[in-house]
Amino acid sequence: MDILAIKVEHLYKQYRLGVVSTGTLVHDINRWVHKLRGKEDPYSKVTTINDRTQKKESEYVWSLSDINFEVKQGDVLGVIGRNGAGKSTLLKVLSKITAPTKGTVKVNGRVASLLEVGTGFHPELTGRENIFLNGAILGMSKREIKTKFDQIVDFSGVEMYIDTPVKRYSSGMHVRLAFAVAAHLESEILIVDEVLAVGDAEFQKKCLGKMSEVSRGEGRTVLFVSHNMGAIQNLCTRSILLSNGCITFDGLVEEGIRKYNSSLVSLLQHIAVADRKDRTGSQVIKLISFKINGMECDGIIRLNSSDTLVVEMTFQSIDDYSGGRIMFGVYDENSQRPLFIDSDLEMIRLDFKKGLNHIKVSFPEKFSLGFGNYTMNYSVFNNIEVVDYIQQVAVFEVIESDFYQNSRSSQQSPRILIRTKWEISH
Amino acid sequence: MESKQTWTEVIKPNKRVFDLQLKELFRYSDLILLFVRRDFVSTYKQTILGPIWFFLQPLFTTAIFIVIFTYIAKLSTDAIPPALFYLSGITIWTFFSECLLKTSNTFTMNAGIFGKVYFPRLVTPISIIFSNSIKLILQLLLLLLVFVYFIAKQEVSFYLSFNLLLIPYVLAMVALLSLGLGIIISSLTTKYRDLAFIIQFGIQLLMYATPVIYPLNITEGRLKLLLSLNPLTAYIETFRFSLFQKATFDSSMLVHSSVFTLVVLFLGIIIFNKIEKSFMDTV
Numbered sequence: 001m002d003i004l005a006i007k008v009e010h011l012y013k014q015y016r017l018g019v020v021s022t023g024t025l026v027h028d029i030n031r032w033v034h035k036l037r038g039k040e041d042p043y044s045k046v047t048t049i050n051d052r053t054q055k056k057e058s059e060y061v062w063s064l065s066d067i068n069f070e071v072k073q074g075d076v077l078g079v080i081g082r083n084g085a086g087k088s089t090l091l092k093v094l095s096k097i098t099a100p101t102k103g104t105v106k107v108n109g110r111v112a113s114l115l116e117v118g119t120g121f122h123p124e125l126t127g128r129e130n131i132f133l134n135g136a137i138l139g140m141s142k143r144e145i146k147t148k149f150d151q152i153v154d155f156s157g158v159e160m161y162i163d164t165p166v167k168r169y170s171s172g173m174h175v176r177l178a179f180a181v182a183a184h185l186e187s188e189i190l191i192v193d194e195v196l197a198v199g200d201a202e203f204q205k206k207c208l209g210k211m212s213e214v215s216r217g218e219g220r221t222v223l224f225v226s227h228n229m230g231a232i233q234n235l236c237t238r239s240i241l242l243s244n245g246c247i248t249f250d251g252l253v254e255e256g257i258r259k260y261n262s263s264l265v266s267l268l269q270h271i272a273v274a275d276r277k278d279r280t281g282s283q284v285i286k287l288i289s290f291k292i293n294g295m296e297c298d299g300i301i302r303l304n305s306s307d308t309l310v311v312e313m314t315f316q317s318i319d320d321y322s323g324g325r326i327m328f329g330v331y332d333e334n335s336q337r338p339l340f341i342d343s344d345l346e347m348i349r350l351d352f353k354k355g356l357n358h359i360k361v362s363f364p365e366k367f368s369l370g371f372g373n374y375t376m377n378y379s380v381f382n383n384i385e386v387v388d389y390i391q392q393v394a395v396f397e398v399i400e401s402d403f404y405q406n407s408r409s410s411q412q413s414p415r416i417l418i419r420t421k422w423e424i425s426h
Numbered sequence: 427m428e429s430k431q432t433w434t435e436v437i438k439p440n441k442r443v444f445d446l447q448l449k450e451l452f453r454y455s456d457l458i459l460l461f462v463r464r465d466f467v468s469t470y471k472q473t474i475l476g477p478i479w480f481f482l483q484p485l486f487t488t489a490i491f492i493v494i495f496t497y498i499a500k501l502s503t504d505a506i507p508p509a510l511f512y513l514s515g516i517t518i519w520t521f522f523s524e525c526l527l528k529t530s531n532t533f534t535m536n537a538g539i540f541g542k543v544y545f546p547r548l549v550t551p552i553s554i555i556f557s558n559s560i561k562l563i564l565q566l567l568l569l570l571l572v573f574v575y576f577i578a579k580q581e582v583s584f585y586l587s588f589n590l591l592l593i594p595y596v597l598a599m600v601a602l603l604s605l606g607l608g609i610i611i612s613s614l615t616t617k618y619r620d621l622a623f624i625i626q627f628g629i630q631l632l633m634y635a636t637p638v639i640y641p642l643n644i645t646e647g648r649l650k651l652l653l654s655l656n657p658l659t660a661y662i663e664t665f666r667f668s669l670f671q672k673a674t675f676d677s678s679m680l681v682h683s684s685v686f687t688l689v690v691l692f693l694g695i696i697i698f699n700k701i702e703k704s705f706m707d708t709v
Contacts, residue, residue, distance in 0.1 A: 004431060015707060028617075092706070096437060096544040099703035105437040116542040124468040133464055136457040137543055165471075 002072040004108060005189055005221040006094070011067040011103035013089050013245075016060055063089045065245045067103070073188075074219040076212075078226070078236035078253055080260050083391060084278075085242040087225045088193060091115060094223065095191050109188025109221070112138055116193070118178030123167035127158060127177055130166050134181045148184045155210070156180035183210045189221045190214065211235060229257050230334035261333065261373055273393065281387040285321060285352055285380050289314040292376075292396050301394070304401035305371065305417055309363040315380065317352040323383035324350040326359070328393075331375045338369065338415040352382070366419035369398045440703075447699065451546045461553035466560060480564045484520065488512045495639050504641035506670050507581050513569050514669065515638035518662050521562045521597075522604050523629050528554045529608025530625055533616045533705050540706065547702040548695070551609050555601050562597065573669070582670060589668040589675075596661045596668075599687050603657060606691035613694075613701040637662055642674045657683035 016027075064086045071077050079087050092098045094105060095113030120137040121130050131152055135145040145152075153159050156177045158169070166174060192211070212235055214220050226232050232239065232253060239256030241249035241263070249259045274288040293310040294303035303309065311328075330339040341361070343350055350359065374396055379389040400409060403417050410417070470476045491512040495501045503511035529551040533540070536550055576582045615621045633639075636658045645653055653659050654676075660683040666673035 007433075092541075093437065097541060098706040100437065100439050102439060106433040107435045107437065108431075108433050110434070113543060119542045120539050122464050122468055124471045125464060129464070129467070133460045136454075136460045137539070137545060139454075139545065141453075142456040142460075 004070050004106075005073045005075070006069075006071040006108070006223075007106040008067055008069050008094075009104050009106075011064055011090075011093065011105060012062060012101045013064040013086075013093060013098070014060055014101040015063045015089075062245050064093070064100075067245075067247055069240055069247060069250055071221055071223065073108070073221055075238060076222045076224065076236045078224050078232040078239040078256065079242065080225075080229070080232060080239055080256055081242035082260075082263075086245040087242055088115075089245075090242065091191050091193050091223065091225060107189065110139070110186075111189045111191065112182075112185040112187035113191035114138075114182045114185075114193065115191070117175055117182060121166055121174070121178060124165055126165055127153075127162040127169070130177065131181055134178065135185075138182060138185055139187070140185065144186060152180045152184050155183060155206075179207055183207070183214070187220070189223070191223045193225045194227065208234065227335040229260070233257060257333075273390070276390055276393075279388055279390045281379075281385070281389050283388050284319065285315050285317045285324065285357075285382055285387050287313060287378065287380065287388055287390065287393070288316050290378070290393050292394055294396065301396040303369075303396055303398050305368040305398050305403040306401045306405070307368075308365050309367075309369070311361045313359045313361075313378075315352065315357040315359065317354055317357055319354050321352040321382040322349075324352050325381040325383070326350060326378070327381075328376050328378040330369070331377070332369075332415060333373050336415070368403055368417040370413060370415045370417055371398050371400045372413075373397050440700075447546060451548055451552075454545055454549050457545060457549050458553045458556065461549065462556045462560070465553070465557040477564065480561050481568050484513055484516050484565055484568065487516050491516070491639060501640050502644050504643065504666070504672050506666065506672050507576050509572060510569075510576055510582065510670065511641075511666070512639065513572055514666050515662055517562070517565045517569055518597075518600060518658075518665055519633060519636065519638045520565075521558055522600050522658060523633070524561075525555055525558045525601065525604035526608045526611075527625070527629060528558070529605060530611035531615065531622065532609065532612040533701070534612070534619075534622070537706075548609070548698060551605055551612070551698075554608075555605050559601065585671050587671075589671070592664055592668040596665045599684060600658070600661050602691050603661075603683075603687040606687065606694040609694040609698040610690070613697045613705075616701055616705040632656075632658075641666075654679050654682070657686040659683075 067086075067090065079090065081087050089098075091113065092115070093100050094107075095111060095115065097113075097115075118134065120134055122133065125133065131149065132142065132145050135152075136142065140148075153162055156173075156179075158173050158177055161169060161173065166177070169177070190211075208231055211222065211224075214222065222235070224232065224235055236253045238251065239249070239253040240247050241256050241259050243263060248263070249256050273290045274286075289312075291312040292301050292303065293312075294301045294307065296302070313326075325342070325344045327340070327342045327344075329337050329341075331337050375392045376394045376396075377389075377391045378393045379386050381387065403409065404419070470479065473479065475482070488509055492508045495512075496503065496508045506514075532547070532551050532554075540547065573582070573584070577584050611621055611625055635653065635656055637653065642650065642653060642659060642663050660676065660679040663674045663676075664680055667675040
């Protein structure tokens with residue numbers, strides 16, 4: 001039998017929604033009275049499952065509910081799930097930042113968690129001083145840091161500035177130095193949250209390389225959370241899929257990612273845009289319909305790569321607003337963003353009239369996204385603030401078709417297909 | 427087949443009340459020192475006078491106190507030269523009040539870092555006490571200089587006695603008292619911020635209930651009894667007594683203050699340890 005590094009049993013985590021106010025005091029006193037009389041917490045019963053798309057009936061929510069899993073020593077486990085599925089909460093409980101409401105976590109070995117790079121960096125201190133400070137915050141002793149100091153500096157590539165206060169560093173250098181410290185932690189278990197989202201592509205690659213070296217070479221256990229499915233697939237052998245605070249899948253990483261992608265589709269299939277509750281903003285201008293051209297099949301919109309992408313939106317505005325602005329981001333399966341559209345950048349002035357407003361955005365011809373699944377985020381501004389914002393407002397698939405009109409296609413899986421004009425001169 | 431599965435740690439919703447985890451704290455002693463260094467280095471970066479500010483603060487305050495309380499209000503200073511009287515009081519008082527104010531917002535000020543990484547949370551208030559102790563030592567040197575000046579002028583005399591041994595004891599107790607009170611307040615303010623407001627002006631008022639600008643022996647009766655209940659009273663009076671052989675020394679008052687301090691500290695650690703597990707959800 002393999003030795004386990006982590007064992008999570010019946011883990012629950014309850015959060016209270018809304019603001020802390022006098023109401024909190026009343027709840028606290030009520031809870032305390034129940035406790036004195038040996039009764040159950042009156043608020044644990046009314047807690048609903050965590051589904052951000054639906055409006056809450058209760059002020060309390062189970063951010064994690066009945067989580068059970070084991071991680072063997074040397075495993076690299078990917079934790080995937082939508083925003084708000086409980087990934088970060090799980091990592092926080094595992095790294096002792098917050099205590100669980102119920103259940104236990106058993107850990108075998110020293111845990112180092114990396115929920116953010118450069119925690120505790122002080123801008124006035126030099127790079128050298130910050131390496132020691134950050135290392136100590138992450139749980140290293142001074143002696144350990146001393147022996148690894150040269151390696152850390154070498155990995156970060158900021159030798160020249162090591163005695164300069166970090167406030168003079170570029171943000172890239174900052175991240176490099178911070179990750180370098182974290183990468184040299186000597187712990188048996190490493191917990192990593194979405195930290196690779198920062199930094200340039202080259203450094204990201206270096207970090208991923210270091211992480212796989214850590215897990216494969218040194219036999220360390222790694223828990224890895226990311227929206228970057230590519231990174232998950234590269235690094236992890238196993239994955240757990242969280243949705244609404246529960247584990248809905250535990251198994252091979254490829255299947256986990258597939259399940260994740262299809263769960264996204266099924267979510268969007270069941271709820272019309274107008275009924276979506278997982279939106280932010282005052283909604284004085286509210287999106288009530290969002291359509292992408294293409295044929296709909298099993299709830300997912302399919303688009304031929306030879307078709308022009310057209311987005312049609314309908315907004316309900318409660319007043320006249322001049323100078324509105326719409327943005328949307330298009331994300332691929334690896335959470336990369338090949339496209340970001342901002343009406344303001346194109347000097348488009350959107351004047352909303354009270355009532356319904358229809359807006360149509362057409363992408364240029366001779367352009368297409370590469371084959372694969374995409375999701376879209378959208379936000380609308382009324383010249384000052386975001387008034388409506390929905391993540392993953394739509395999902396669509398671009399399928400292979402004859403983009404170049406010559407029955408040929410690229411084997412390089414590009415994210416964007418374009419038709420170019422060529423000239424040669426002699 | 428049963429393998430040898432061991433666990434180094436079990437994370438549960440609640441730990442036992444008296445599990446103070448001081449051993450773990452000791453493991454993080456390097457971090458305490460690094461925090462102290464950070465505070466010290468960063469406080470006076472980009473100031474021209476740098477650590478000289480440590481001396482200017484008490485000197486100016488003393489000068490103003492002399493003008494107001496000696497020349498205008500004509501308050502007694504217990505036969506101690508006013509400069510020494512006020513400077514000694516201010517030194518202890520600022521040490522106490524700064525330790526208390528800074529430790530009392532441990533959780534709210536450090537929410538960012540506490541939300542991202544685990545280390546024993548007590549590391550932070552303890553490092554604040556150490557940072558302020560360095561400042562205290564520098565200010566004690568200043569007091570010593572002024573003391574030597576008055577000895578040279580033969581306005582006071584210096585007695586070498588066992589009473590001097592009370593000084594480190596008193597300073598340590600003041601540190602522990604401010605730590606204890608500070609962590610209790612910081613624990614209570616995670617959910618309800620009201621206390622943070624009270625402490626802001628409460629600490630100013632508390633100075634008047636402590637013999638900083640007047641000696642204890644100009645009070646009498648119930649007022650004196652009331653002032654003696656303030657644990658700081660015994661510390662400041664004892665401090666002056668062991669340096670200048672004047673002021674009040676009452677061993678029963680010192681015992682009262684010491685017991686008070688230790689109880690507060692013990693309670694503080696228990697409450698702090700309980701809160702640190704869940705404060706991220708409420709802060």
